[in-house]
Amino acid sequence: MRRRGAAGAGGRLLLLLLPRGALLLLGVCNALSLEIKASPKVRAFVGEQVLLKCSFKSSSPITENLLVDWTYRPLTGGPMERVFHYQSIPYPTAAGRFKDRISWAGNVANGDASIAVQSPELSDNGTFICSVKNPPDVYHNLPQTVLLVTERGKLSSAALLSILVFAPSILVVVLLLVRMGRKFRAVKEKGKCGYKKSSIEVSDDRMCCMCELCVLHFGVKSP
Known part of the structure; x- marks a missing residue:
């Protein structure tokens, strides 16, 4: 009887502690989260440089471990592909449609992770996603930017x-x-x-x- 009573008391104690543990874990995740903002839609003209803005706020100091990744998916669909990477220095993509056409335009010290696309084409229409990680801040939203490229002078x-x-x-x-x-x-x-x-x-x-x-x-x- 004593064993059963002890087991029951332990079970009730565990049930009481579980919600508190979940709340504590949620609070830790919120404390470590990053807030990222990006323009939902950007219009560009063929052959004219366009800026894709991305800003972030981190609760931790900016270090050399900060990572910035930009990924892209065409409007016609398909898998996501990484087109830009930053860690202390920029690493533009060396292959694919954006080879030698994406440059770093940000400043991580000011919370800026923007990039510039050179000579955009009609086939570049698609969705860009800006991702930032600043350990231990690694939890964040994934804002999407839709790029719409048109020819200047042509009416919609x-x-x-x-x-x-x-x-x-x-x-x-x-x-x-x-x-x-x-x-x-x-x-x-x-x-x-x-x-x-x-x-x-x-x-x-x-x-x-x-x-x-x-x-x-x-x-x-x-x-």
Whole structure:
């Protein structure tokens, strides 16, 4: 009976300690975690350098053991491939589509793990993931950056569709305004031509003409 009682008490004690242990482990993981931020979407133009930003915050001092890895997966799908590695010094990839086209643009002392992609191409469209480890801080999120490369000067399908829809309407409005303006001027001119003066206005005009003739021929000023 005593053995059974001791076993039962030990089991209850273990059940009480398990949640506390789990909470303690969770707290340790949170204390050792890294916070990483990256732009969710970056637009670039063919042939023009583009910067992929990545920043991090670590609760531990930055040491030479800090690691930065950038991985890439095409939009069409496929396995992830490492395209850049940093540990004290940068190690660009020596093979693959990004060979000699990715350079280090960060500063780990300032929490910056950014890279630059040289001469991006349309086939470079895909997802980049920035990973940072600063032992003992190794637990962190994995922010993704979607790179969208387009040709400069070319309109997107949405912009082109908007132009095709609204351009005819704008043209019709302009033509209607021009036509209304012409009609208004024509009506105004007709009104001027059809205006008749009264007999008094006609006699006044004749008197003015006679006075002007007198001034021209005789130098006589009108009263």
